[in-house]
Amino acid sequence: MITKAAVLVSASVTAASSSSSKSLINPSHRYLCLERLSFVNSLSVSALAIKWRSVSNCSPNKFSRIMKTRASTQPLKNADELIASVETFIFDCDGVIWKGDKLIDGVPETLDMLRSKGKRLVFVTNNSTKSRKQYGKKFETLGLNVNEEEIFASSFAAAAYLKSINFPKDKKVYVIGEDGILKELELAGFQYLGGPDDGGKKIELKPGFLMEHDKDVGAVVVGFDRYFNYYKVQYGTLCIRENPGCLFIATNRDAVTHLTDAQEWAGGGSMVGAICGSTQREPLIVGKPSTFMMDYLANKFGILKSQICMVGDRLDTDILFGQNGGCKTLLVLSGVTTLSMLQSPSNSIQPDFYSNKISDFLSLKAATV
Numbered sequence: 001m002i003t004k005a006a007v008l009v010s011a012s013v014t015a016a017s018s019s020s021s022k023s024l025i026n027p028s029h030r031y032l033c034l035e036r037l038s039f040v041n042s043l044s045v046s047a048l049a050i051k052w053r054s055v056s057n058c059s060p061n062k063f064s065r066i067m068k069t070r071a072s073t074q075p076l077k078n079a080d081e082l083i084a085s086v087e088t089f090i091f092d093c094d095g096v097i098w099k100g101d102k103l104i105d106g107v108p109e110t111l112d113m114l115r116s117k118g119k120r121l122v123f124v125t126n127n128s129t130k131s132r133k134q135y136g137k138k139f140e141t142l143g144l145n146v147n148e149e150e151i152f153a154s155s156f157a158a159a160a161y162l163k164s165i166n167f168p169k170d171k172k173v174y175v176i177g178e179d180g181i182l183k184e185l186e187l188a189g190f191q192y193l194g195g196p197d198d199g200g201k202k203i204e205l206k207p208g209f210l211m212e213h214d215k216d217v218g219a220v221v222v223g224f225d226r227y228f229n230y231y232k233v234q235y236g237t238l239c240i241r242e243n244p245g246c247l248f249i250a251t252n253r254d255a256v257t258h259l260t261d262a263q264e265w266a267g268g269g270s271m272v273g274a275i276c277g278s279t280q281r282e283p284l285i286v287g288k289p290s291t292f293m294m295d296y297l298a299n300k301f302g303i304l305k306s307q308i309c310m311v312g313d314r315l316d317t318d319i320l321f322g323q324n325g326g327c328k329t330l331l332v333l334s335g336v337t338t339l340s341m342l343q344s345p346s347n348s349i350q351p352d353f354y355s356n357k358i359s360d361f362l363s364l365k366a367a368t369v
C-alpha cells in the first residue's frame, strides 16, 4: 500500500537526482517544493502524488500557481495595503465594470478614487466583437471617463500581434469574427476579408464543386462570431491547410459568454475549436489567459508586472492571465464566479484575494482609516 511517507520519499529521491532531469525548476526549488508539500498532512496520498507530479516539471510561474492551490484564497480585508502595493490595475470589463449594458454599483467612484491616488488603470477584455473605439463609446455611454488608449480588447490584440511580427502588408487576413477585429486590422493597415460579409454565405454542394480561396491569405484570425457558418469553416480551413506558412490566431478560447443574463452561451472557444478540428492545428492565442497582452502592456507603459494587480470575475481567463504574467490577482464575485465555485475542491486556480465587487475598495478603505 502506498503511504504519504512513500510518496514523499519517492519525491525526495526525484528531487535529489533532479540535476540530471530536464525539470524547469532547479533542485533547490524542488526541495523547497518538498518542504512546502510536507504541509499537506491533510491531503490524501493520491492528491499528494498528483501535486508532486504537477510540481516536479513546471515553470516558476506555474509552480507558484500550483503552490497557491494549497491554501484557500483570502477575502480582501485591507484594500489600502493592496492599493499602495500596486502601480497599475488591469480590469476585466464584463462582470467587473458592467454586466451586459448595466454599470455595476460604485464603479465610477472607485475608478475616480484610484485615479486620484495616481494609479494607472487599464481595461482588458476578451470580447473581440468591438474595437477599442467602439468600447470607448460604451464606456462613455455608461458615464465612465475612460480613454481609448486605456482599453485593450482581444480584437486590438490580434492586430497588435500581427504588427509585432511585421506581418507583410501585401498578405491578407481572413477573419472569422465580428466588426471589432475588422476595425482594428484596418487601423493597423492590414488587408482583410471575411468577417460579417461572409455571414450570409451558403455552400451549394453540387457534384464536383470546389471552393476557391485567396492564396494571399497569410493569417486566419478567429474570434467570437454570432454569424459563424460552414462557409467560414471551410474558407478558413483551406487558407490554413493550403497556404504555406498561414498563421492561425485566436482572440480567445472562452468556453462560454454572456449574451443574455438568462443563461451561458457558447463562447469564442467554440469557433476556435471548429477550426482546430478541421485543421488539426492549435492556434496562437492573443487574448487572456495568454500573456501576449500582459507583455504588450508592460512594454508599452514600462511597468513591472509585480506592480500590476489583475482584477477579474473569471478564474480560467482573468486570474490565470494575472498569474501567468506574475501579477497580483483579485477575483470579484460580481460576475460569473461564485464563492462556492472559488472554494470548490475541483478548482485549482486561486487568486491572491477575492471580494464582492470593486467598490469594496471604498468601503474596505473607509473601515481601515
Ligand SMILES: [Mg+2]
Residues within 6 Å of the ligand: 092, 093, 094, 095, 096, 312, 313, 314, 335
Ligand atoms: Mg468578465
